[in-house]
Amino acid sequence: MTNTNPIGFFDSGVGGISIWNEVNTLLPNESSIYLADSANAPYGPKGKDKIIALSIKNTELLLEHHCKLIVVACNTATTNAIDHLRATYDVPFIGIEPAIKPAALQTVTNAVGILATEGTLSSELFYKTSALFASDVSVVEQIGTGLVELIEAGKIDTEEMEMLLKKYTAPMIKANIDHLVLGCSHYPYLIPKLRALLPESVKIIDSGEAVARQTKAILTKNGLLNTEEEKAEHSFYTNTNAHLLQGFLNDDHIAAKLDF
Helix, strand or coil: CCCCCCEEEECCCCCHHHHHHHHHHHHCCCEEEEEEECCCCCCCCCCCCHHHHHHHHHHHHHHHHCCCEECCCCHHHHHHHHHHHHHHHCCEEECCCCHHHHHHHHCCCCEEEEEHHHHCCCCCHHHHHHHHHHCCCEEEEEECCCCCHHHCCCCCCCCCHHHHHHHHHHHHHCCCCCCCEEEECCCCHHHHHHHHHHHCCCCCECCCCHHHHHHHHHHCCCCCCCCCCCCCEEEECCCCCHHHHHCCCCCCCHHHHHHH
């Protein structure tokens, strides 16, 4: 493995592009390969064994492309599969999990909300993190049923999305939360809508910047940080409609369909 090899990313769809953006901003020299497993989205309702199997499939495809590090840009895959991946493969893995720790440490009202998938909220990793850092805080958990499907379909600015977000934030507002943790990499695309629904005092937390910092740290630790001045190359693949993935990329990048 050399330091010019690409970083691999995978997610259950387009959500991980929010993570990719943060990593690319911090590490513009790094080439990358992104897999949007939209054919199997959302991962949330699937059982742990299925999530592990999908994560293995994605990992092995990225390793075939000689990725030097893999970012599991999906909360559900991280909380259910990353221990298995780390025990099975030699490549470093960066996970993404809900930022419940900073929310619990910073809350003034002693109430925080978390919007996440069923797979994340029911995972052992989330339970352990919550028990460790938020045992003395009121945590309003909300499964974001239907949100990933709407985002994957390009239906962010719709009445259906508005109705779901109002329904999901209502108990959080009632509980007087002052932090909302986004526990799915798709959800940062909903921040403008959430800001319009929540009181101005509520801080919205996602994990993108933290993942980017950790990626840089692990690359540096393993001597894999790219120090070359050549232009980075990026490939984006989906196993459904490339046009939908393209809608989340800028004009410099092209999405392509790939069977995986």
